[in-house]
Amino acid sequence: MCKMQKVQKAHRAAEDGRPPRGSDGDHTTIHLLWDGLLWSFLCQRRPQGDKKFAKGQTLLDMVCGHLNLLERDYFGLTFQDTDNTKSFSPFNSCFNVGPWNFGFAVKFYPPDPSVLIEDITRYYLCLQLRDDILSGRLPCSFVTHALLGSYTVQAELGDYEPEEHGPDYVNDFHFAPNQTRELEERVMELHHNYRGMSPAEAEMNFLENAKKLSMYGVDLHHAKVQGCSLYCFSVFFYLSDSEGIDIMLGVSANGLLIYRDRLRINRFAWPKILKISYKRSNFYIKIRPGEYEQFESTIGFKLPNHRASKRLWKVCIEHHTFFRLVSPEPPPKGFLVIGSKFRYSGRTQAQTRQASALIDRPAPQFDRSVSKRYLLPRSIDGGKNPDSFTVGMDICREAVCSLHRVKIFQQECLLILCCSPQSERGQMFLVKNEN
Secondary structure: OOHHHHHHHHHHHHHOOOOOOOOOOOEEEEEEEEOOEEEEEEEEEOOOOOOOEOEHHHHHHHHHHHOOOOOHHHEEEEEEOOOOOEEEOOOOOEOOOOOEEEEEEEOOOOOOHHHOOOHHHHHHHHHHHHHHHHHOOOOOOHHHHHHHHHHHHHHHHOOOOHHHHOOOOOOOOOOOOOOOHHHHHHHHHHHOOOOOOOHHHHHHHHHHHHOOOOOOOOEEEEEEEOOOOHHHOOOOOOOOOOOOOEEEEEEOOOEEEEEEOOEEEEEEEHHHEEEEEEEOOEEEEEEOOOOOOOOOEEEEEEOOOHHHHHHHHHHHHHHHHHHHOOOOOOOOOOOOOOOOOOOOOOOOHHHHHHHHOOOOOOOOOOOOOHHHHOOOOOOOOOOOOHHHEEEOOOOOOOOEEEEEEEEEOOEEEEEEEEEOOOOOOOOEEEEEEOO
16 A cells, blocks of 8 residues: 555544544654644655654754744643543654644643743633633633633733724623633623733733632642541641541642642642652552651542553652752662663753743734634535635645544634645645635
């Protein structure tokens, strides 16, 4: 079977809902979804006949380069794990034969967004938070939904002009999972008061209010309490029979959080945690003794499986290293190493801020009209013609194009996926909607 036939077969499998098989040869295809756009990257095989392809850091650099993003250490590439859980791709991991499907997302939420130097970085953080709100990962009250929505409208549309905007100019925006007419009216009422506020100021106000939300930057993991562990949580949450209680473990910039029924019952700051470990599906944290305590205490949690406990352990290691250390710890060397060799290999927040202070370039120009870009055709059979799509870069005449129905920020969309099997070097194809 020739290479063209294999690519066509992979696309037919994708259209049928089956996972496409990987392409062989010297390239593999990596699809990435972000900001309402679908990008395709052709990555070359590593030299000397290696069956693996470029590292995760290489692809991340390609994506950030296209986005004109210099403060890239807060972001990462996501993929669906075998248990259908979203995970971030390790920087040093190499891709096997693909194709691979990735997303681009914020990995480390800065506790103080004002430390970000460039407006374009804050803009992408706003995009992520808006997606978190729409998906329900970042719960908000009605008042907060209206306030954040009004800043979004100001950033995208600018000052309110009655002749230009009309009475229902926010109908195309999405502010909340269950948006109501009452919310839209409140958003418009607030937006009318922002005359003279620049888009950058509106986004900064958005971030200053979003960072105060209790679930801002919290990575949640399902878990159960092991019996005899709950006594250390809080004197206000004592249960004699705690075995098997469903909870959520949240990892954030400040430490490990414990939730039950959406209510935070305790928080362990990073300085209070002495050690984090896992064994099979069990996850353990060793706590520093309190002021009136003599011994250290270990709290155990039961995760759904071994992969979940290891994933949580890695997330804790990465967050602790990024937010608490000046530089990452080197991985252990030698043959007689007990335990995992995993270490966070990127830059820490301290190193990122030092590098950001050296940025010397004119402020990048970019389009903030995101909500309009999400108004893509809703079905293959009806709506707008696929001719309304244009390809941002030249594609080989033998490129294979196929239609795909996907969800982008909770919106049903029609996307065109283009792949050129004749490429001899890494290329990027951008498919976007002009409307």
